[in-house]
Amino acid sequence: MAKKSISRCKKRRHKKKTVSVTHVPLCALGAVIEEKQLFAPIHQQVFISQKQLDYRPTDKLVFTMLGIVAGSESVYEINTVLRPNKTLLRAFGYRKCADQSVIQTTISDPHQCL
DSSP states (O other), X not given: OOOOOOOOOOOOOOOOOOOOOSOHHHHHHHHHHHHHTTTHHHHHHOOBOOOOSSSOHHHHXXXXXXXXXXXXXXXXXXXXXXXXXXXXXXXXXXXXXXXXXXXXXXXXXXXXXX
């Protein structure tokens, strides 16, 4: 006798995904800063001689500032405070954040700035 395979259909329940935003006032401020393009002078006037792979060197300066405002006490905390907070990053016009080691490399070498 041949065995029949019985396929069991599991009902997939679409669970609502909740996102917790811990920096709501900062997100509101980010929307205004992005609309007014307040970081544009930084991107236009600050020059750091470093090759650009994913982020401009000035983006890394902005990430450092955002990390400080969001509560990071040092650069290595950007990975735990800023990078997981996608809503905050999107409020400032970014989809993701650079790793803290990349940011540290940019801001630690004083000979890179011209």
